Structures are given as structure tokens and as C-alpha cells.
Amino acid sequence: MERQEERVEKAGNKSYEYCFFDLDGTLTDSSSGITNAVRYALDKYGIREPDRRKLYRFIGPPLTESFREFYGFSEERCLEAVRYYREYYRDRGIYENCVYDGMEEVLKVLKQAGRHLVVATSKPEVFARQIISYFHLDPYFEYVAGMELDGGRGTKAEVIEYALEACKVPDRTKVLMIGDREHDVLGAKKAGIDCLGVLYGFGTEEELLTAGASGITATVEGILEYCL
The missing domain is CATH 3.40.50.1000 (HAD superfamily/HAD-like)
Structure with a gap:
């Protein structure tokens, strides 16, 4: 920064x-780990976001709120996206920090x-x-x-x-x-x-x-x- x-x-x-x-x-x-995990989750839905800085808005707010607000996900899809996010984050993203x-x-x-x-x-x-x-x-x-x-x-x-x-x-x-x-x-x-x-x-x-x-x-x- x-x-x-x-x-x-x-x-x-x-x-x-x-x-x-x-x-x-x-x-x-924590920008690298969080944005990498968000990219991993979005990829499951065929969504590509090449501009990492656009994903900085995920840093801070609750994840479900961010997936809903920024990508229009339903409540069910928000919860699924959070699970995908954590697949990456718990083993790798947490240490990209x-x-x-x-x-x-x-x-x-x-x-x-x-x-x-x-x-x-x-x-x-x-x-x-x-x-x-x-x-x-x-x-x-x-x-x-x-x-x-x-x-x-x-x-x-x-x-x-x-x-x-x-x-x-x-x-x-x-x-x-x-x-x-x-x-x-x-x-x-x-x-x-x-x-x-x-x-x-x-x-x-x-x-x-x-x-x-x-x-x-x-x-x-x-x-x-x-x-x-």
C-alpha cells in the first residue's frame, strides 16, 4: 500500500x-491470501477477475455479504461460495499474510x-x-x-x-x-x-x-x- x-x-x-x-x-x-481464496471460489462459477485490487473490497466485511453484494449470489450460493473460499484459505491463504x-x-x-x-x-x-x-x-x-x-x-x-x-x-x-x-x-x-x-x-x-x-x-x- x-x-x-x-x-x-x-x-x-x-x-x-x-x-x-x-x-x-x-x-x-492479508490481501494476497484473501483475494486468492476469493478467486478460487469465483472460479467454481466460471467467474474470472484479473484485477486483484477489485477483490480488496472482500477484505473486512463478512464473506456472505460480499458475495451477495458484489456478485448477486443467492443466500444458498453465498454459503456454498464461502465453503469453496475456505477450501483454499484454511490450508494456503491463511499464511499468505x-x-x-x-x-x-x-x-x-x-x-x-x-x-x-x-x-x-x-x-x-x-x-x-x-x-x-x-x-x-x-x-x-x-x-x-x-x-x-x-x-x-x-x-x-x-x-x-x-x-x-x-x-x-x-x-x-x-x-x-x-x-x-x-x-x-x-x-x-x-x-x-x-x-x-x-x-x-x-x-x-x-x-x-x-x-x-x-x-x-x-x-x-x-x-x-x-x-x-
């Missing part, structure tokens, strides 16, 4: 005790500052835990929350609520969601928590601001400035 100039916008002088991180496009650049430069240092500083770090992702929880462990990020996180393989916790708001309950968060005003897509912002708003939008992932500034992000940062390092 093209690097943007450092910029952090923050309203007020709020202190956060809990930092909920999205996974794809926030902690890791990398942690963003500087992210581990950000997590380390937040942890040392006493913040409670949690993953809240629309990816199935079993895959999210596998990725966090594979990249040795598990020491930084107190909990990894995601969707269920059978479609349960099917929205970002439901994942966030699940994470809040699992972590027994006493005060939602002390929680910050950090993510790169409008689904992170809208899910956070529904759960009654703030959201910091990041521009180094796969969303746009317009998308994040229109959704109502509490703040915007163009870089990984900007997360620290906003949180601390």
Missing part, C-alpha cells in the same frame, strides 16, 4: 483502557502502558486465533474474538458485543475499536464505543469519516499517538 503522510485526528482528550483491534487490514496485510511494519512495536508499547488488547474480527475465530499464534502476537492479546464458522456472530457489532462480554468490560467509554473499514466503525457505534479509522489498510478516508469514525490515522505509529 502507498504510504501516506502521518496524520492523527482526535476529538477531545479521552483515555482508553481497552483497545480492540480488527485483524485484516489493521494488524496484518504479513504483519504490518511497526505493528508489533505498537502492541508492545500499549501492553507496557497497561492497555488491555483484544482482537475483534469478522474472520472466523478459529482462523483468527491461528493467525495471531502463527505470527507470535498472542502474548499481547488478552482475547481473540471472531465469527463462528457456521455463521454465528455474523456482523461486526455482534463480534464486538461478544468481545465486550467475554472480557467483562465495565465501562464502554474506555474502549476504542481500531479498524480500516466502515464495518468496524458502524459495529463500534452500535456497541456504544469509539472507533479509530486507519488509512494504511483497505478502506478510504471518506468511507471511515462518513461512517462516523472518532478519529483517523494514516500510519501504524499513529495508533500510539491516539491511544496514549
Whole structure:
């Protein structure tokens, strides 16, 4: 991704005790694995998509929602396409992935500052835990929350609520969601928590601001400035 100039916008002088991180496009650049898996699924229906960047819109939202919105799949075909997607993803795509430069240092500083770090992702929880462990990020996180393989916790708001309950968060005003897509912002708003939008992932500034992000940062390092 093209690097943007450092910029952090923050309203007020709020202190956060809990930092909920999205996974794809926030902690890791998962574009290769996800788009390869989407191509694999679409190929089953004779659909060819040579422009990989057009498939970046699959990164972040629930897969069934994306297959329905972008290719007009029926509910039944969406579920079938997700199964094809996972055929590729669970063995290969999951590892076609990398942690963003500087992210581990950000997590380390937040942890040392006493913040409670949690993953809240629309990816199935079993895959999210596998990725966090594979990249040795598990020491930084107190909990990894995601969707269920059978479609349960099917929205970002439901994942966030699940994470809040699992972590027994006493005060939602002390929680910050950090993510790169409008689904992170809208899910956070529904759960009654703030959201910091990041521009180094796969969303746009317009998308994040229109959704109502509490703040915007163009870089990984900007997360620290906003949180601390």
C-alpha cells in the first residue's frame, strides 16, 4: 500500500483502557491470501477477475455479504461460495499474510502502558486465533474474538458485543475499536464505543469519516499517538 503522510485526528482528550483491534487490514496485510481464496471460489462459477485490487473490497466485511453484494449470489450460493473460499484459505491463504511494519512495536508499547488488547474480527475465530499464534502476537492479546464458522456472530457489532462480554468490560467509554473499514466503525457505534479509522489498510478516508469514525490515522505509529 502507498504510504501516506502521518496524520492523527482526535476529538477531545479521552483515555482508553481497552483497545480492540480488527485483524485484516489493521494488524496484518492479508490481501494476497484473501483475494486468492476469493478467486478460487469465483472460479467454481466460471467467474474470472484479473484485477486483484477489485477483490480488496472482500477484505473486512463478512464473506456472505460480499458475495451477495458484489456478485448477486443467492443466500444458498453465498454459503456454498464461502465453503469453496475456505477450501483454499484454511490450508494456503491463511499464511499468505504479513504483519504490518511497526505493528508489533505498537502492541508492545500499549501492553507496557497497561492497555488491555483484544482482537475483534469478522474472520472466523478459529482462523483468527491461528493467525495471531502463527505470527507470535498472542502474548499481547488478552482475547481473540471472531465469527463462528457456521455463521454465528455474523456482523461486526455482534463480534464486538461478544468481545465486550467475554472480557467483562465495565465501562464502554474506555474502549476504542481500531479498524480500516466502515464495518468496524458502524459495529463500534452500535456497541456504544469509539472507533479509530486507519488509512494504511483497505478502506478510504471518506468511507471511515462518513461512517462516523472518532478519529483517523494514516500510519501504524499513529495508533500510539491516539491511544496514549
